Amino acid sequence: MGKIKYSAIIGSLGQTCDRFMKCGYKDPAVDNVEFPDVIKSLEKMQVLQGADLYQSPTGPLSDPDTVNEILTRSGLEASSVLPLVFGERRWQKGSISAADPEIRRQAMQLIKQNIDFNSKLVGNPSVNLWLGQDGFDYPLQTDYSKQWDYLIKNVRELAEYNPKIRLTLEGKIREPRNRSLVDTTMTALMMCMEIDRSNVGVTIDTGHVFQSQQNVAQNIEIAARYGRLFMMHANDNYNLWDDDMVVGSLRLTEYVEMFYSLRKVEYDGFVSVDIFPYREDQYEATRQSVLNMQKYDAAIDRIGFKNMGELIEDGPGHSRNAPQIIPSPDESAKERARRRC
Numbered sequence: 001m002g003k004i005k006y007s008a009i010i011g012s013l014g015q016t017c018d019r020f021m022k023c024g025y026k027d028p029a030v031d032n033v034e035f036p037d038v039i040k041s042l043e044k045m046q047v048l049q050g051a052d053l054y055q056s057p058t059g060p061l062s063d064p065d066t067v068n069e070i071l072t073r074s075g076l077e078a079s080s081v082l083p084l085v086f087g088e089r090r091w092q093k094g095s096i097s098a099a100d101p102e103i104r105r106q107a108m109q110l111i112k113q114n115i116d117f118n119s120k121l122v123g124n125p126s127v128n129l130w131l132g133q134d135g136f137d138y139p140l141q142t143d144y145s146k147q148w149d150y151l152i153k154n155v156r157e158l159a160e161y162n163p164k165i166r167l168t169l170e171g172k173i174r175e176p177r178n179r180s181l182v183d184t185t186m187t188a189l190m191m192c193m194e195i196d197r198s199n200v201g202v203t204i205d206t207g208h209v210f211q212s213q214q215n216v217a218q219n220i221e222i223a224a225r226y227g228r229l230f231m232m233h234a235n236d237n238y239n240l241w242d243d244d245m246v247v248g249s250l251r252l253t254e255y256v257e258m259f260y261s262l263r264k265v266e267y268d269g270f271v272s273v274d275i276f277p278y279r280e281d282q283y284e285a286t287r288q289s290v291l292n293m294q295k296y297d298a299a300i301d302r303i304g305f306k307n308m309g310e311l312i313e314d315g316p317g318h319s320r321n322a323p324q325i326i327p328s329p330d331e332s333a334k335e336r337a338r339r340r341c
Contacts, residue, residue: 004262004297006290007050007079007272009233010038012244013282025278035060036070041283043074047290050079052128052272055117064120071122078125079270080168080203080231083114086132086176094134096154097147097181108154115162126166126230128203129155135177147181152194159197168230170203173212175242184212185219192228201230205274206258207237207244216254217261224265232267233274234293244276246285248292255296260308263300 014034017024028034042048051071053061060066071077085095085107093099095107111127118125134151136142159167169188172180182188188202202223209216223229236250237243248255262271271293277285300308 003268004259005049005079005268005270006293007048007052007076007270008042008286009052009082009272009274010035010042011052011054011082012274012276013038013042013286016276016278016282018278021278026282039070039074039076042286043076045283045287045290047287047294048076050077050270050272052080052082052270052274053078053125054082054084055114064117068120068122077123078118078121079272080126080128081114081118081121082128082130083111085110086130091133094147094181095131096158097131097134097151099143099146104150104154108157111158112161115158115165118165119162124165126168127158128168128170128231129182130170130172130203131182132172132176132180134182135174135180137178151181152191155191155200156195156197159195159200163197163199166199166201166230168201168203170205170208170231170233171212172205172208172242184214185209185223189223189226189228192226201228203231203233204229205233205235206247206255207233207235207242207274210237210239210251210254211242213239215257217257220258220261220267221265224267229265229267229269231269232262232271234271234289235273235275244274246275246277246280246292247273247289248296252296255293256299259293259297259300260305263305264309 015024015026015028039051042051053067056062060070067078085091090103090106094103096104096111098104098107111129114127118127134147155167155169169182169191171182171184171188173183174180182191185202185204192200192202204216204219204223206216209219220229234247235243236245236247238250273286273289275285275289
């Protein structure tokens with residue numbers, strides 16, 4: 001059985017803003033929004049083993065040696081690093097799948113720099129390709145075949161650039177584009193199959209799965225079937241949007257099932273807390289998310305892993321236990337009457 005480790009995405013634990021509060025919800029003077037302070041706050045929680053990072057052009061997050069020093073001092077490791085190919089105006093029409101060849105070139109250059117950065121971090125963490133601006137908004141706007149082809153060829157090139165660094169494709173149905181190119185885990189898996197490089201896999205974000213009206217445990221088991229489950233992100237939402245709420249604030253059964261499936265596939269990677277605690281204390285919200293997940297994981301022991309497997313095999317959806325409904329003569333007559341009508 002794999003040993004799950006927990007991390008947190010630091011990008012949303014510093015300053016958080018939305019289109020209504022562009023100045024940010026946090027007060028930099030009191031809320032510890034800078035990288036070294038964020039890591040110290042995560043260390044104090046004593047529930048994490050890692051941190052999801054991003055590479056910054058300046059400051060501590062621009063220097064791998066500084067990052068290693070800060071993380072090592074706190075007893076944490078980098079679980080993944082996110083290339084920022086979505087938050088600048090130049091990426092508004094896409095990054096590595098953009099129609100403009102110069103934009104694709106710039107995106108590839110940035111991600112290769114990120115790969116070089118990751119290769120100098122302790123543990124060689126994966127590069128998470130969340131391509132939020134790669135997609136489309138309107139019909140008759142995009143050459144879908146070319147867009148797909150650009151992504152496949154460029155991710156393959158990135159994979160070959162340094163085969164020791166794993167790349168993950170993270171599916172999300174929409175936002176910021178109305179339709180994302182990498183929209184679901186299954187699309188990401190299909191892309192992995194065509195890219196055909198062993199260091200390319202998927203990140204499954206629970207909130208993105210909920211938003212697309214899908215099932216997290218099924219996504220996990222199918223991704224693991226092909227050896228492509230590299231990373232997990234965890235949060236909660238109301239299904240209609242990527243709300244990025246505290247893990248388990250809305251769901252119980254689906255998270256218990258998720259941890260059952262993670263054990264079933266012997267997942268031994270990170271589950272990273274990916275929340276946007278705008279109005280909440282960001283560190284307490286992160287801590288509570290991990291504590292909730294630890295309880296879900298412990299529930300598998302209380303129920304029994306074997307018992308859960310038997311429950312699934314013998315459940316009401318299983319053919320051998322499907323109820324045999326034999327209508328009474330009166331019911332059959334009513335049905336025949338309805339058919340005649």
